[in-house]
Amino acid sequence: MVAPSKVLSPSLASDRSLKQLVNYLSNLYLKNRTRISRTVYITLFIALINRIRSAITEQKAAARRQAELRRTRTGPTPVDTSARKKVEINREFFKNLIRLLRIVIPGWRSKELRLIISHSIFLVIRTLISLYVADLDGKLVSNLVRGKGRDFLSGLVWWMIVAVPATFTNSMLSYHQCQLALQYRTRLTNHIQKKYLSDMTFYALTALDDRIKNADQLIVVDVQKFSNSLAELYSNLAKPVLDMVVYNWSLSRNVGGEGLFAMSLIVQLSANVMRALTPPFGKYVAEEAKLEGEFRFQHSRLIDYSEEVALYSGHEAEKDTLDKGYFTLIKHVNRILRRRFWHGFMEDFTIKYFWGALGLMLCSVPVFIKLPGAGESGMGDRTENFVKNRRMLLSSSDAFGRLMFSYKEITELAGYTSRVSTLLEVIDDVQAGRFDKKLVSSADTAENAAVLRGRGEITEGPDIDFVRVPIVSPNGDVLVRELSFSVKPGDHLLIVGPNGCGKSSLFRILGGLWPVYGGSVRKPPFSDIFYIPQRPYLSRGSLREQILYPDGVKEMRSKGITDADLHRILSIVEIESIVERQGGWDAHQEWTDVLSGGQQQRVAMARLFYHAPKYAILDECTSSVTLEIERVMYDEAKRLGITLMTVSHRRSLWKYHTNILQFDGQGGYIFTKLDAERRLQLEE
């Protein structure tokens, strides 16, 4: 019999296919002009067309709803130039596919391979059951024709018994296919996220390289589509190939034409019955889209704040949040899968077998109940036609149709393979220090080009010492040709200069985000330097985690710090009241929305006191707080023995520093002591 999903598949429901179907049904009608078939064909014909039309309308409406939902949840999809790349089925595709297959099926003993094997076994079982059902069908019909009521009834009982393993196998196949897609996706997402959140790759990918514009879209959407496509392709290729071999071998034992008509009636009638029993899949899909959107949003957020997270070295904390987002989504998808499994079981059983049995009983009416005008020979002719039609339908629409569609699916898979592979290639390049960025025109000058070709030396030490280090932006703009300065523990450095002269860039080099193109840099280990930006980064998590970031509660406990200590830290910057106001330390909020700009800067200061690092970079981080709070902050930081490097235009801050690095915005700079005389000069 033909699955209802196939009858209603969008491809079949296209105008051309519909025309072919109409022609086909008309031919059948002309060949079978008997009284009963005329009535049955006309009814089924109208029902089928109605059903296809309503399926098209439903699908269009669902697609519109999905698109609407995606727009409201995630905003417009960013344009990715890699998407426009021409994708072909060639050596490159197979090479990339094999590379991805090695990730999603990591070994002979992997769960994925076990799933593929059991999926294949169920495919074989389904074909065998189909053959058996075809055989049984033939016997039933022949008993019907011969008027053997007893044999017909016992055949009918068998039919219902076989229905149990048959429908179970079908449900199992779709369950396996979804499980396989999910497994592939989990493997690939874990693989990519592990790489993406190591070695500051998430920062380098956006800031230092132009090839990937929307890593979030690739990781969240394209990986999923690739996984689905790969899982679908296997069953869509394996099944028709298997069917063709088996059906050729078994010659005339097919199910066929009558199945299509019976199924169209069954689909029509069962649509009403099933509606009452169908779980709210629309709601589930909406929820799934919402969770997808949230997961994607978390990735977008990481891109928005990649610099801050990188300088905080917060990749582990971010990975936790992303993993949590992903597993909430997968939990939901798994729940839907289980519902779909039982719904599919029930749907298959009712539509294909229960209603199939009723259809056969309907055909038996003229045999057991004498209809006026119906002759014995007419019955035999009808049966023969039915059997002939069955064979025709299966051989023409099933195996060949599937194989034809599989080419389209392979092309789609090639598209997703190319996108996911490009992401992995660029990640590998970026991790190996190979960047592809459009350079500014000034990078073409001989002198600047020479700077860009060079490489500097980086060593670890107790202090910060830059010797003749060029400051170069990622697009090759040489901001300062040679910068030399040093900061010893206990020195406090003030950095001033016009906008865009390279003040923050200095910290990007210090934090290891930008490459060192020349000279030598000596710096303490990354864990000894703490960065506070002008726009404080507030993570997704509890209020407590905002103070600890990028530490978690486990690290806090291991450091012997308690909530009372955190409370004391907050009271230094006079925001201890937010604990009560926001609902305690464990309260979860979108903190950037609920805290004011000044409060957010104070939380960042509290974070500095919690970590008490050896060095702190304060990048315009007191712009929204009062002079009094600024004083408290500098006094407390110095009391904790933190060496400070401040970027600020505020004069009030000069008195807290011992040295000054002053850029002129033309590539020149002065590095000197910041004593009373110098302060006077600056004030002039």
Ligand SMILES: Nc1ncnc2c1ncn2[C@@H]1O[C@H](COP(=O)(O)OP(=O)(O)OP(=O)(O)O)[C@@H](O)[C@H]1O
């Ligand atoms: N990811 C990037 N890609 C390309 N250019 C960048 C990038 N980040 C910064 N730049 C450029 O580097 C230059 C120096 O930037 P930087 O942020 O160091 O300026 P700044 O001195 O801190 O300025 P401000 O006082 O406005 O914060 C600017 O011209 C900026 O456009």
